Amino acid sequence: MPAGRRVFHVPVVICAVLCACGGSSGSAVPAGPSAPAKHLLVVTYTAGFRHSSIPVAEATIQSIGRSSGLFDTSFCRTADDVRAILTVDGLRALDGVFFANTTGDLGIPDMRAFLDWIAAGHGFVGAHSAADTYHESDDYLAMLGGEFDTHGAIVAADIRVDDSSDPSVAYLAPRFTITDELYRFTRNSRANVHVLLSMDHVPADGVGVAGAPADLLMAWRRDYGSGRVFYTALGHREEVWQDPRFQKHLLGALTWALGR
Ligand SMILES: [Zn+2]
Secondary structure (H helix, E strand, C coil), rough: CCCCCCCCCCCCCCCCCCCCCCCCCCCCCCCCCCCCCCEEEEEECCCCCCCCHHHHHHHHHHHHHHHHHHEEEEEEECCHHHHHHHHHHCCCCCEEEEECCEECCCCCCCHHHHHHHCCCEEEEEEHHHHHEEECHHHHHHHHHHCCCCCCCCCCCEEEECCCCCCCCHHCCEEEEEECCCCEEEEECCCCCEEEEEEEEEECCCCCCCCCCEEEEEEEEEEECCCCCEEEEECCCHHHHHCCHHHHHHHHHHHHHHCCC
16 A cells, blocks of 8 residues: 555554464364354455554454354464465355455465355455555445544544444443544445444544544445445454453454354
């Protein structure tokens, strides 16, 4: 992405609580007699900017899978992993993928095949810079439903819940406040996605006129063929991944995306 875009990446202290993710794949506690665990691949390879929150993100997602019994977790962390796993053969054993702060062109060998795999009935969840990924792929961005444009300083955001019936955000209704880096997108995709979270006024982060009326989407879901795509713009800071409210948001996202 253009170097001028990301100007406010404030380093934050990595909290040690959830940073114990190692190199091996995790296996979840069985979900119970009626619900075998789904298989989730967490992709954290970055070809552009790399968020310091990635280790915390990996550990958080794995922990959500274990505590819920919903899914087990494997990881895709390097360019070699991408070439080996994000293929027709590599995806065969998976139920969903989670792009956790990926950036840039990841080197997926066959993008059309990857997108077709989602559309065939699998799940895709993207957090934060999943929208700062594959700017050159219209097909990827169309699947995701948004493209990162810019952001300002990290500030507290007043976020509105657009769908208080969706379990991924219902407990946050009608509004909540969270401190994070707040993405803006190149276009408003409200017509193409089911909006879950948005800001109805410009936050005081230096992008635009603070307090001015706006319609800034922050989380959404959409059907993609027979597949399910969920995106949340939150997830820049370690502290967000460690926030129980964000973890509940992700559990709701994954429960839906994995078809439960
Ligand atoms: Zn960020």
